Amino acid sequence: MDFIKLFDSFNTDNKSEEEVDIYMSRKEAFRKLGSLTKKVALASLPVAAFTMMPKMAFAQSSDVIGVLKFALTLERLEYQYYIEGVDSGIINSRHQNVFMAIREHERIHVELLEATIQALGGNLDGVPSMFDFTAGGVFPSPFSNYQLFLALSQALEDTGVRAYKGQAPNLIDNDELLKVALQIHAVEARHASQVRRIRGRKGWITEEDYDGIDGFGGTFMVASSAVYAGEKNTTHVGVEVTDVTTVPVMAVREAWDEPLSMQMVVDIVKPFIVS
């Protein structure tokens, strides 16, 4: 399936009433799944355990599966990035532990999402599995330039944080899935902070980021600026925070990470997807 069509199929705003009813009645089934998605157990659970779930119960829950497939796309992209990064030998020995840990986390996230999608009766069709981190030769290889490797890592992690955040409301009726998504979301944020600090940046998104990541040419800068679109926002649930605090506006901007829509994330990662 074409990658973009796959994401179009996730758009469920135009669900019929019947579909919505079916979806709502699945809530109890999701709760049962929830008892399986316990933190420590899940990563090591054999996929077979999920086949015990009543697949039919989830057959119509394509919107939730769509969110999970979207997340899986990002996790596979990240996992492949760190596999190639660690294998390339480009990583500074002082940072080897960091990137091996990140690689391991992304592996777990991939397996967790694959197992969950299948447990919900979905399949992995159309989820990309081949990536090109030069974006078809537009950028030099990040696996022969360590500074570029770090910069692209930062961009991928910050994108991941914003992507999960953007999808959280779509999981609000599935408490256990939402909880796991939030648990992944926070780990992505820890990754982002650590990688940013290795680059000599602040752990949080700040004014240096808004125009994109500099030092790797104009194309990379423009492409990476999309990762930070909207991050200057200081209004949250109707409260203009700069009106209610004496904290400098810069710090207010840093103190909230913004979500990205699925489409904005797709636009960011599309150049790296082969198939």
Place this chain on the structure above:
Amino acid sequence: MLNFTDSKGKGYKPDQGLGSSRRSFLQYSGAALATSAILLSGCEQFEEFIPPKNPNSPKKVNLGSGDIGILNYAYALEQLEAAFYTKVALLGFYIGASGEEIKVLEDVRQHEVAHREFYEAALGNNAIGKLEFDFSMVDFRDRNSVLQTAKTFEDLGVAAYNGAGPLLTNPDFLVVAGKIVSVEARHAEAIYDLIAPNDAFVDFISDGLDEALPPMQVLQMAAPFIVTEIDASNLPKA
């Protein structure tokens, strides 16, 4: 020798709106990081700027129910964090704090104060009062004590938001909690990076997931630092 100017020449700027006495105190302690004796005597007169000493603090608060209750719960935790980092800064940071460490702790302090004031404004009449805290078990002169406490608070904050997110029913509140929790996770990592550089998330490697804890457990863990009695009995359970 300590100073508040980082390598890029951006000067340390305390919040606007606080008395000049505090500013000069910060400059003083920053310039020399005085002996602890001077530090302690110099700080006592600034205790009034630390939120826990607010004479209007209620003896007991009720967080309330539903989404408001969860937001009040978050507000309570942000008050705790903001009060801690404010005290760290007002006491001139710990002995031997590097410029980088001060920069991180001051950024985090500003973020937590902004979070606290956001919740206060967002909750309006529904907001619980200002809580009173007890940081007597923290040795504010000691690097390890301050950084370990900071790490504990940040990790607890992340676990609290992750556990509370599914208890919210309004998607707008869920998004704003999500906007804040990832910054708390960034803090946790940065603090951890000060404690053990380049040794990050080793303790997450087993499962790749951050913590998610229910409010009652979080409040129990935070209880040694909170003087005000918090009634969380009306919070949503699931």
